[in-house]
Amino acid sequence: MQDQITDMLKKVRQIEIRTNRQVSEALAGAYHSVFKGRGMDFEEAREYQPGDEIRSIDWNVTARTGRAHVKKYREERELTMMIAVDLSASGSFGSGDSSKREIAAEIAATLAFSAARNNDKVGLVLFTDGVELFLPPRKGRQHILRMIRDVLVYEPQRRGTNISAALDEVNRLLKRSAIVVLVSDFLQGPDGRIPNPDARPKDGLFKALEITNRRHDLVCFEILDPRETSLPALGAITLEDSETGEIVEVNTSSGAVRNAYEQSNKKRLAEFRRALSRSKIDLLEVPTDKPFITPLRKFFERRAKRQ
Numbered sequence: 001m002q003d004q005i006t007d008m009l010k011k012v013r014q015i016e017i018r019t020n021r022q023v024s025e026a027l028a029g030a031y032h033s034v035f036k037g038r039g040m041d042f043e044e045a046r047e048y049q050p051g052d053e054i055r056s057i058d059w060n061v062t063a064r065t066g067r068a069h070v071k072k073y074r075e076e077r078e079l080t081m082m083i084a085v086d087l088s089a090s091g092s093f094g095s096g097d098s099s100k101r102e103i104a105a106e107i108a109a110t111l112a113f114s115a116a117r118n119n120d121k122v123g124l125v126l127f128t129d130g131v132e133l134f135l136p137p138r139k140g141r142q143h144i145l146r147m148i149r150d151v152l153v154y155e156p157q158r159r160g161t162n163i164s165a166a167l168d169e170v171n172r173l174l175k176r177s178a179i180v181v182l183v184s185d186f187l188q189g190p191d192g193r194i195p196n197p198d199a200r201p202k203d204g205l206f207k208a209l210e211i212t213n214r215r216h217d218l219v220c221f222e223i224l225d226p227r228e229t230s231l232p233a234l235g236a237i238t239l240e241d242s243e244t245g246e247i248v249e250v251n252t253s254s255g256a257v258r259n260a261y262e263q264s265n266k267k268r269l270a271e272f273r274r275a276l277s278r279s280k281i282d283l284l285e286v287p288t289d290k291p292f293i294t295p296l297r298k299f300f301e302r303r304a305k306r307q
Helices: 002-025 030-034 059-065 100-117 141-153 163-173 205-215 255-278 293-306
Strands: 039-047 069-076 080-086 121-127 131-138 179-184 217-224 236-240 247-251 282-287
Touching (some): 002 100, 030 100, 030 293, 059 069, 100 141, 121 141, 121 163, 163 179, 163 205, 217 255, 255 282, 282 293
Parallel strands (some): 080 121, 179 217
Antiparallel strands (some): 121 131, 236 247
16 A cells, blocks of 8 residues: 555656646746736726827826826736546556556646646546546645646546536536636547537537537647557457446457448547537647647647637
C-alpha cells in the first residue's frame, strides 16, 4: 500500500514538473490571449486625445469640465475554468506507453497551471454515467495537485458514459459564465459509438453540448488511441467492450475486416466533428501516441486569430 502511494505521488510530481515546463516554454501568453474575461469594468475618465474613439466620450464628464473626456475600461480578467474528465472504463485503455486516463491528467494539469498563472480559479468534475466527484473552483498549487491525483487514481463506481448528464450537472453548478473543458474519448451509447449527430435527440449528447456552449466557453478534447480506429493483422483475436463487457471475436487476418473496422470509425469520427463544427464548438483531437503540447499551442494560436 505504501509503495502504491509513493508511486502515485511520484507520478503526480512528474506531471507537475513536465506540464509546468510546457506551460512556460510553449504556452506562455497563449492562454491569456485565447480565454477572455467576462467583460469590461469602467476604470476612469481621461481627457480626449487625437485618435480616441468618438463613441467612448463620457458626455457627463465632458459637460461638467468643459473639456472632452473619454471612458477608460479595464478587462475583468478573473475567470473560472471547470475541467470535466470522463472516467468511464474505456479511459483505462492505452496501446502505447500512456492510457487515455493518463493523457487526460496531463491535459487537465497543463490547463490548470495555465489558468493559475493568470490568477484564475479551476475546478474539476469526474464522471462516468453520472457525476462521481466535484471539486469546486479554487486557486493554488495544492488544489491543482489534488486535481491531478484524482484524475489519476480516483476509483469510479460505474463503468459507463453519460456526457449529457455530466454537462447538465456542470451547468447547474456553475452560476456564472465560465470556461468548460470536456476531456473524453466520446465513446458512449449501447454500441460504444457516438450517437448519430443528424438524429439530434431532444435530450441527447449534441443538445447538451450546444446548451453548454451557449452558457459557457466550451472546449472539447477528444482522446484517441490508434488501436480504436485501426486493427493490426494479428489473426483471430477476442475484443471486450470495457464499458459493457460485451465480447466479440474478430479475424484480423482478413483485410476486408480491418478495412471495414477502419472505415466505420472514420465515418463515426467525421460525423462527430461535423456536428461540433456546425454548433461552433471547439474540438482538439489528442492521440495517445503523440505529444499533445504542440497541437495544443497551434490550437490556441488558431483560436486567438479567429477571435
